[in-house]
Amino acid sequence: MRNRKGGFGECSAGNDQACPVEYTLDVIGGKWKGVILYHLMYGTKRFSDFRRICPGITQRMLTLQLRELEEDGVVHREVYRQVPPKVEYSLTEFGSTLIPIISLMKDWGENYKTKQHSKENRL
Amino acid sequence: MRNRKGGFGECSAGNDQACPVEYTLDVIGGKWKGVILYHLMYGTKRFSDFRRICPGITQRMLTLQLRELEEDGVVHREVYRQVPPKVEYSLTEFGSTLIPIISLMKDWGENYKTKQHSKENRL
DNA sequence: CCGTATCCATGCCGATACTG
DNA sequence: CAGTATCGGCATGGATACGG
Numbered sequence: 152m153r154n155r156k157g158g159f160g161e162c163s164a165g166n167d168q169a170c171p172v173e174y175t176l177d178v179i180g181g182k183w184k185g186v187i188l189y190h191l192m193y194g195t196k197r198f199s200d201f202r203r204i205c206p207g208i209t210q211r212m213l214t215l216q217l218r219e220l221e222e223d224g225v226v227h228r229e230v231y232r233q234v235p236p237k238v239e240y241s242l243t244e245f246g247s248t249l250i251p252i253i254s255l256m257k258d259w260g261e262n263y264k265t266k267q268h269s270k271e272n273r274l
Numbered sequence: 275m276r277n278r279k280g281g282f283g284e285c286s287a288g289n290d291q292a293c294p295v296e297y298t299l300d301v302i303g304g305k306w307k308g309v310i311l312y313h314l315m316y317g318t319k320r321f322s323d324f325r326r327i328c329p330g331i332t333q334r335m336l337t338l339q340l341r342e343l344e345e346d347g348v349v350h351r352e353v354y355r356q357v358p359p360k361v362e363y364s365l366t367e368f369g370s371t372l373i374p375i376i377s378l379m380k381d382w383g384e385n386y387k388t389k390q391h392s393k394e395n396r397l
Numbered sequence: 398c399c400g401t402a403t404c405c406a407t408g409c410c411g412a413t414a415c416t417g
Numbered sequence: 418c419a420g421t422a423t424c425g426g427c428a429t430g431g432a433t434a435c436g437g
Binding site for chain 3: 320321322333334336337353357358359360361
Binding site for chain 4: 332338357359
């Protein structure tokens, strides 16, 4: 189970005591999931909103990542049956429990992305 | 720059205002980086320690992930020139700034990995 | 003990075209 | 507007053998 995208490594493969950190990364660590969750923190978004926010992502990938987040119960998908179609994505109550983590990652990224700590720059 | 492993998505590709969350995920989001950082929180580890802790990871991948963490300045690699060789890995001071995030991810994983929130189980 | 080198299968992901 | 379908390149990562 939960092997869909290759998943993140588990210590003691198949062990129930596998690192809890990996479980979390399995939920939020997808290539575009960080961006998606980050923007959902600030409110409901439509499919086209994400396409505008992240021009780099393809329809295919956006759909796949949103579906996985939905599967994991962190994102809610509300379909309005009308023409033209309208779909709204939002954090579920469960997904909201991720907000402290996303916020911390946002803060950390803001603090350190400008400062270069990579080895080559410290030589 | 920083395109080594495909990286995580950036909103407004090439924009400096790209999501800070993605920068963070780029550092800690590698397939095995979560496990590695998780265990380094509790102290210095040797190469062979990781192999014991994570039987699923190959030497190749372990090396690659450790090198990337070293490149990013979050992990320090101490080589003892002796026979048999001995190499110790530890968090740098910079790497320690990630501890709050790793800890939160650990807590979240522990709290929710047992409870099933995935869609199929909520039907 | 701690790696590197090489080969190669898998599948991720982008590009493109098409549908309700 | 919000997707699905299909194809294919190529990076990711496993297996194995070898080096300091």
